[in-house]
Amino acid sequence: MTDKLLQITNLDIVLPEGSERDLAVKNLNIDLSPGETLCIVGESGSGKSLTARALMGLLPAPHVRVEKGTIFFCGEDLTKTSEPRMRQIRGSEISMVFQEPMTALNPVMTIGVQIDEVFRYHADMSKSERRRRAIELLEDVQLPDPKQIVAAYPHELSGGQRQRAMIAMALALEPKILIADEPTTALDVTTQAQILKLISEMQAVHKSGVLFITHDFGVVADIADRVVVMQYGNVVETGTVDKVLNKPEHPYTKAVIASVPSLVPRAPRSRSDQVVLSGDKIQKKFGGGKSLFGLGKPNRFVHAVKDVTLDLRRGETLGVVGESGSGKSTLARCIIRLLDSDSGNIMLDEVDIRALNRAEMRPLRTKIQMVFQDPFASLNPRIKVGQIISQGPIIQGQSKENSETRARELLDIVGLDERAFNRYPHEFSGGQRQRIGIARALALDPEILVADEPVSALDVSIQAQILELLDQIRESMNLSMVFITHDLRVAAQVCDRLAVMRYGEIVETGATGKIFENPQHSYTKDLLAAVPGQKWDRKVAG
Amino acid sequence: MEDFWKRFSRNRQAVLGLIILSIVIFVAAIANIIYPGDPFLYSKFPLSAPGENGFLLGSDSIGRDVASGIAHGAKTSLLIGLIATLAAVFIGVIFGAFAGYYGGIVDDILMRVTEVFQTIPSFIFAILLVAIMKPSIESVVIAITVVSWPAVARLVRGEFLGLKNREFVQACHTLGMSDIRIMLAEILPNCLSPIIVIGSLMVATAILIESGLAFLGLGDPNVMSWGFIISDGRSMLRVAWWICTFPGIAILITVLAINLVGEGLNDALNPRLRERN
Numbered sequence: 042m043t044d045k046l047l048q049i050t051n052l053d054i055v056l057p058e059g060s061e062r063d064l065a066v067k068n069l070n071i072d073l074s075p076g077e078t079l080c081i082v083g084e085s086g087s088g089k090s091l092t093a094r095a096l097m098g099l100l101p102a103p104h105v106r107v108e109k110g111t112i113f114f115c116g117e118d119l120t121k122t123s124e125p126r127m128r129q130i131r132g133s134e135i136s137m138v139f140q141e142p143m144t145a146l147n148p149v150m151t152i153g154v155q156i157d158e159v160f161r162y163h164a165d166m167s168k169s170e171r172r173r174r175a176i177e178l179l180e181d182v183q184l185p186d187p188k189q190i191v192a193a194y195p196h197e198l199s200g201g202q203r204q205r206a207m208i209a210m211a212l213a214l215e216p217k218i219l220i221a222d223e224p225t226t227a228l229d230v231t232t233q234a235q236i237l238k239l240i241s242e243m244q245a246v247h248k249s250g251v252l253f254i255t256h257d258f259g260v261v262a263d264i265a266d267r268v269v270v271m272q273y274g275n276v277v278e279t280g281t282v283d284k285v286l287n288k289p290e291h292p293y294t295k296a297v298i299a300s301v302p303s304l305v306p307r308a309p310r311s312r313s314d315q316v317v318l319s320g321d322k323i324q325k326k327f328g329g330g331k332s333l334f335g336l337g338k339p340n341r342f343v344h345a346v347k348d349v350t351l352d353l354r355r356g357e358t359l360g361v362v363g364e365s366g367s368g369k370s371t372l373a374r375c376i377i378r379l380l381d382s383d384s385g386n387i388m389l390d391e392v393d394i395r396a397l398n399r400a401e402m403r404p405l406r407t408k409i410q411m412v413f414q415d416p417f418a419s420l421n422p423r424i425k426v427g428q429i430i431s432q433g434p435i436i437q438g439q440s441k442e443n444s445e446t447r448a449r450e451l452l453d454i455v456g457l458d459e460r461a462f463n464r465y466p467h468e469f470s471g472g473q474r475q476r477i478g479i480a481r482a483l484a485l486d487p488e489i490l491v492a493d494e495p496v497s498a499l500d501v502s503i504q505a506q507i508l509e510l511l512d513q514i515r516e517s518m519n520l521s522m523v524f525i526t527h528d529l530r531v532a533a534q535v536c537d538r539l540a541v542m543r544y545g546e547i548v549e550t551g552a553t554g555k556i557f558e559n560p561q562h563s564y565t566k567d568l569l570a571a572v573p574g575q576k577w578d579r580k581v582a583g
Numbered sequence: 584m585e586d587f588w589k590r591f592s593r594n595r596q597a598v599l600g601l602i603i604l605s606i607v608i609f610v611a612a613i614a615n616i617i618y619p620g621d622p623f624l625y626s627k628f629p630l631s632a633p634g635e636n637g638f639l640l641g642s643d644s645i646g647r648d649v650a651s652g653i654a655h656g657a658k659t660s661l662l663i664g665l666i667a668t669l670a671a672v673f674i675g676v677i678f679g680a681f682a683g684y685y686g687g688i689v690d691d692i693l694m695r696v697t698e699v700f701q702t703i704p705s706f707i708f709a710i711l712l713v714a715i716m717k718p719s720i721e722s723v724v725i726a727i728t729v730v731s732w733p734a735v736a737r738l739v740r741g742e743f744l745g746l747k748n749r750e751f752v753q754a755c756h757t758l759g760m761s762d763i764r765i766m767l768a769e770i771l772p773n774c775l776s777p778i779i780v781i782g783s784l785m786v787a788t789a790i791l792i793e794s795g796l797a798f799l800g801l802g803d804p805n806v807m808s809w810g811f812i813i814s815d816g817r818s819m820l821r822v823a824w825w826i827c828t829f830p831g832i833a834i835l836i837t838v839l840a841i842n843l844v845g846e847g848l849n850d851a852l853n854p855r856l857r858e859r860n
Contacts, residue, residue, distance in 0.1 A: 374753075377757055378757075379753050379756055379757065402759070403759040404759075406757060406758060406759040409757075410757060411753075411754065411757045413750040413753070413754060414750070415750055418749050418750040418751065419749075419750035419751050419753075419754055420751055420754075421751040421769055421772075421773070422773065423772040423773055424768075424769070424772075432755075432758065432760070433758040433759075436758055436759050436760050436764075437758075437759065478754070481754065481758075482757075485758070
């Protein structure tokens with residue numbers, strides 16, 4: 042054998058009977074050398090995570106198992122190793138970082154104890170030595186004040202800190218292979234940039250091979266040496282990062298790469314100056330409630346939206362961007378009156394809707410509608426699609442026949458078959474459900490659409506289709522749109538103007554092109570600098 | 584629906600339970616045909632052993648037919664179980680839905696009321712209630728309802744709490760839908776499965792409570808019931824074992840069957856909770 046760390050040959054993984062397809066992974070061939078970063082990219086359901094699990098011997102047996110093929114790790118076939126030997130390998134020679142650090146860490150054990158476990162099971166060290174190593178490791182992953190973090194529970198750390206601790210644990214015994222399964226997907230961009238940097242630094246020190254699983258081509262461009270592209274369990278393309286990203290050969294790879302939104306903002310559009318919606322000094326605090334008899338401690342306040350002032354002009358798309366916890370979703374819910382803001386005013390066609398009660402608000406609901414983030418939670422599973430779309434107009438006093446005819450038209454407009462009318466939401470894919478959600482919002486012929494992360498739960502190719510659909514209907518129905526997103530790539534392609542939020546405040550507003558070219562606020566600069574794959578973008582553009 | 588039957592029938596015990604329960608329902612339905620007339624009617628053959636003098640399951644101390652009592656008692660037990668459960672589910676759903684949906688002070692008040700009912704041991708509470716009202720079929724139903732609804736209220740409240748912040752409910756708010764309609768048409772259908780499951784198990788509990796009350800002499804004196812036959816035969820257990828035994832078995836298998844069916848419903852309606860590898 043060569044000096045390859047890992048050599049997977051003709052690997053088949055079977056799925057349980059009655060699944061969408063027979064094989065989760067079909068005839069997979071990949072290899073990994075020391076010090077190399079191999080990215081496996083693919084959309085959801087492509088089999089990339091199961092590949093990683095197979096390597097670790099963590100497939101959910103007996104229903105999902107390796108059917109044939111070999112996984113050679115340093116001359117040893119992992120498909121045939123005994124369970125005790127596999128336990129030795131796991132954690133010490135091959136280790137894994139998971140997507141969601143909150144669920145991958147045990148919530149009732151301190152970080153120190155969890156790192157300590159790794160040493161206890163795999164290495165012969167005294168207690169004080171183990172503690173010293175644990176602190177060293179936490180220092181290595183650049184966690185502030187490691188002595189305190191050793192004694193902290195996972196919930197006391199932020200998402201980025203938890204992921205750092207996970208990496209510390211994974212690297213504790215200097216494994217030859219580090220498998221990272223979407224390790225930054227749950228993190229904000231600025232944190233993501235730090236974690237990616239940390240992983241590559243650690244790799245340089247330990248000379249380990251990194252198998253990095255992701256769906257994000259920007260991340261691939263930044264960290265990969267070689268890339269494997271998977272679709273429906275098949276490898277459709279492999280090659281160096283430069284070749285796959287810049288000269289893709291397979292039509293699927295080409296299509297997916299083409300649907301990654303570019304960071305170069307699209308050309309500005311001419312627009313009217315008529316303001317359709319404006320918010321002035323909107324405030325929203327959470328918490329501070331007391332229990333029934335005024336007993337117990339009053340909760341602490343969270344100031345989710347602070348003095349936000351913005352306006353939306355006819356026909357434009359205003360992007361509200363920011364990281365998690367910046368208050369952007371709360372702001373959207375205040376605007377659409379799902380939440381009552383504490384003070385300020387929200388003017389919709391010269392009416393302050395903040396002051397209206399529910400009954401007074403009802404007729405105005407036709408003017409402003411919302412598209413939600415999660416296509417699986419936003420449709421009632423017990424109600425047929427036709428009814429979901431037509432119930433809005435019916436509530437607003439239109440006849441059942443008219444509403445249903447309109448619902449059928451809308452299904453056509455959002456690109457769904459008319460037969461969808463009598464089906465239940467669970468029969469549709471995520472992208473199709475999002476189309477249904479859009480149709481529901483359009484059923485009332487609104488002037489304003491508030492879209493709260495409408496594409497962040499979707500795969501990149503589906504995302505491109507939904508963004509195109511939103512653009513079409515915005516154009517044809519002359520909609521004004523408030524578009525909430527954390528993804529600056531999406532914002533660049535969709536929004537005319539941007540409002541950047543942090544800690545409940547808008548730190549900067551301006552035309553999208555201007556903000557991307559010349560950000561004024563330091564936070565905006567940080568945010569833009571953290572977007573993965575910028576070098577690649579420049580290469581494509583230049 | 585087909586799917587539902589497939590999942591239900593995968594649980595063999597549940598199918599067995601359903602068969603037994605069907606037989607009990609069938610016997611209750613034809614009680615007036617196979618044993619026409621009053622089950623309290625006594626004959627001149629007291630304490631006949633099973634099979635003697637034409638008594639399939641024997642007769643009691645004053646010559647009443649045990650088999651006839653069981654058949655008529657089945658009707659009583661099932662009816663009381665069903666009506667009390669329906670009433671309890673109705674009250675429980677209303678309390679739970681309002682508490683869960685509105686939260687805050689509404690929740691506080693409704694849940695404190697619920698807790699008052701929950702803190703009293705249910706059987707003793709039922710005895711107390713029947714003793715205050717006079718023993719009749721209505722008072723038994725009311726007593727069982729009063730002690731059973733808090734469990735439903737807690738369950739429904741939990742479900743509503745979890746569902747009210749889901750995006751599809753928020754979407755209904757943005758369409759301008761009224762609260763009552765959101766509760767009834769949007770949220771309630773999504774928590775029907777657990778309500779059906781808890782309801783089916785409550786029928787079994789209700790039958791047990793009813794038998795217990797009748798055994799203590801708190802049943803309706805004019806209505807035949809399993810608990811009444813047992814209570815009547817208990818002093819003669821050593822000379823005439825059949826008087827207590829057969830209605831006892833009837834209670835046992837009916838309650839068991841309903842529990843099995845409830846388990847099966849749980850498997851079939853909440854497949855994700857129970858997936859076994």
